[in-house]
Amino acid sequence: xxxxxxxxxxxxxxxxxxxxxxxxxxxxxxxxxxxxxxxxxxxxxxxxxxxxxxxxxxxxxxxxxxxxxxxxxxxxxxxxxxxxxxxxxxxxxxxxxxxxxxxxxxxxxxxxxxxxxxxxxxxxxxxxxxxxxxxxxxxxxxxxxxxxxxxxxxxxxxxxxxxxxxxxxxxxxxxxxxxxxxxxxxxxxxxxxxxxxxxxxxxxxxxxxxxxxxxxxxxxxxxxxxxxxxxxxxxxxxxxxxxxxxxxxxxxxxxxxxxxxxxxxxxxxxxxxxxxxxxxxxxxxxxxxxxxxxxxxxxxxxxxxxxxxxxxxx
Amino acid sequence: xxxxxxxxxxxxxxxxxxxxxxxxxxxxxxxxxxxxxxxxxxxxxxxxxxxxxxxxxxxxxxxxxxxxxxx
Numbered sequence: 001x002x003x004x005x006x007x008x009x010x011x012x013x014x015x016x017x018x019x020x021x022x023x024x025x026x027x028x029x030x031x032x033x034x035x036x037x038x039x040x041x042x043x044x045x046x047x048x049x050x051x052x053x054x055x056x057x058x059x060x061x062x063x064x065x066x067x068x069x070x071x072x073x074x075x076x077x078x079x080x081x082x083x084x085x086x087x088x089x090x091x092x093x094x095x096x097x098x099x100x101x102x103x104x105x106x107x108x109x110x111x112x113x114x115x116x117x118x119x120x121x122x123x124x125x126x127x128x129x130x131x132x133x134x135x136x137x138x139x140x141x142x143x144x145x146x147x148x149x150x151x152x153x154x155x156x157x158x159x160x161x162x163x164x165x166x167x168x169x170x171x172x173x174x175x176x177x178x179x180x181x182x183x184x185x186x187x188x189x190x191x192x193x194x195x196x197x198x199x200x201x202x203x204x205x206x207x208x209x210x211x212x213x214x215x216x217x218x219x220x221x222x223x224x225x226x227x228x229x230x231x232x233x234x235x236x237x238x239x240x241x242x243x244x245x246x247x248x249x250x251x252x253x254x255x256x257x258x259x260x261x262x263x264x265x266x267x268x269x270x271x272x273x274x275x276x277x278x279x280x281x282x283x284x285x286x287x288x289x290x291x292x293x294x295x296x297x298x299x300x301x302x303x304x305x306x307x308x309x310x311x312x313x314x
Numbered sequence: 315x316x317x318x319x320x321x322x323x324x325x326x327x328x329x330x331x332x333x334x335x336x337x338x339x340x341x342x343x344x345x346x347x348x349x350x351x352x353x354x355x356x357x358x359x360x361x362x363x364x365x366x367x368x369x370x371x372x373x374x375x376x377x378x379x380x381x382x383x384x385x
Contacts (some may be wrong), residue, residue: 003366013364022366060381168382211381214359217362219379227379228327243382247352 014216016253025220032217036068036205043191045203046160051078053158053200054108054147058083058098059234061164063225064214065206067164070106080156081110086141087122091231098226105223111156113148121305127232133304137232140301147298152287153200160192161199168211170204171257172243174264188270197285198290208258210250319371323349325378336371343367345376355381 003012009020016031023031040046054069056062069079083099086092096112103110116122118279123144127137135143148158153161170189177186191207193199208212218225234240249256283289284296290299318335322347325332334348342358342365358365359377 003369012366012369015366015368114370134375156372212354212357213379215379219357219359219362219364237383240382244355247355247382251352 013220016213020254028216030218032096032209033068033072033211035209037072039191039208040072040205042289043207045192045205046073046077049077049159049201049203051080051156051158052084052154052203053080053149053161054106054146055082055084056102056110056163057164058095058102058226060227061166061169061206061211061214063098063102063120063164063223064217065162065164066102066106066108066164066220067221067223069205070108074261079108080158081108082149083110083112084092084145084153084254085102085114085116087110087114087116087124088146088231089124091228092123094228095226098224101224107217111152113152114205115144115148118148119302119306121230121302126301129305133301135301138234141232142210143297143301147289147296149202150198150200158200160203160204162205164206164214164216165204166206166211166214167208167257167261168243168246170207171261172239174261175242176239178264183272186264187272190265190269208262210257319373321345321371321374321376323348323376323378325351325380327380340371342371345371346378349378351355351378351380357381 003022005012005027006011006021007027008024010024010026013025014023014028014030015021016023046052052069054066056066066079066081069077073079081099081103083096083103085096092283093153100110100112123137123141126135126140130137130140133140134188149163152158174186177183177189190202194204195201246257262301280292282291284299285290285294286299287296289296289298295303316338318356319338319340321334321336323332323334324330334345336345336348343353345354346356346358346367353367357379358367359379360374
């Protein structure tokens with residue numbers, strides 16, 4: 001049996017949309033891009049954005065993000081790429097290489113920031129010394145990436161930063177934030193966060209497409225992407241269990257994650273009184289970037305890893 | 315008509331390799347279920363091209379890409 005595209009009769013590659021129509025490669029790509037364009041319009045993600053920093057890890061989502069933004073907004077928004085070499089052995093080098101290949105294939109200017117070269121530490125070191133940094137590795141990695149993205153966005157004069165968070169990520173993160181009572185984190189999980197002091201707005205154009213959809217998109221585009229698990233990602237615990245549970249729910253309840261996430265964004269988050277929003281209002285006395293205290297989280301991590309006297313003797 | 319359809323499936327990331335025997339007429343969705351995976355979390359490829367979940371499985375090799383790769 002060969003299933004056929006409902007629009008043109010070519011060989012189908014996927015079912016898509018609320019109608020679950022069969023689509024061929026060409027019509028799937030169009031469908032995906034239309035969904036992203038609708039998200040951009042619905043949440044006005046690109047208002048006031050002339051130059052956009054696109055954070056690309058080299059994985060499927062950020063590669064999809066780069067291509068879809070290039071295909072939809074080329075000529076209207078100037079894209080500048082950023083990839084961060086996190087210094088994760090056996091993982092970061094191919095990731096950076098995949099990111100680079102995509103930037104070059106599309107002719108997009110880009111920066112590669114190496115944590116080791118720029119700041120004197122790596123995520124592998126933060127993992128080995130996690131008791132010293134007093135944070136789980138994934139938390140350090142998140143802080144580091146947000147810091148570097150913001151810093152480079154300011155340096156290149158970007159009006160916003162685009163990241164490849166998809167619907168799977170955002171529905172999982174919102175659920176976890178609610179379950180764990182992290183309301184300050186929850187309110188930031190919207191498709192667009194606004195400028196706050198020196199914090200550049202962040203946008204998530206893939207907020208309403210799933211990981212399955214971004215994966216199908218990059219496969220059909222033939223874009224090179226890195227598809228491996230980060231060696232620091234937890235293989236068990238709450239996060240992977242909830243992620244698997246959400247996939248099962250989605251199988252039996254079509255578009256459940258989209259319903260949950262869009263309802264949280266539209267109906268729940270606006271009703272939560274804004275937190276103090278300390279982040280972004282102060283300035284780090286060391287690096288001058290936004291901080292909630294005197295020293296920003298990034299500088300605290302960097303100092304613990306590069307200046308702590310224990311490091312030399314451990 | 316053979317009484318089983320033999321397939322070899324590679325799951326990426328991880329590279330796990332599974333040899334399955336499926337009933338004739340089984341669909342991609344059945345194969346994914348046999349692997350213990352959720353359809354919403356995978357893209358199934360044959361010769362590098364994605365397949366809809368109700369495409370009938372034929373003998374040969376398939377690749378299952380997991381959408382929830384940690385990174």
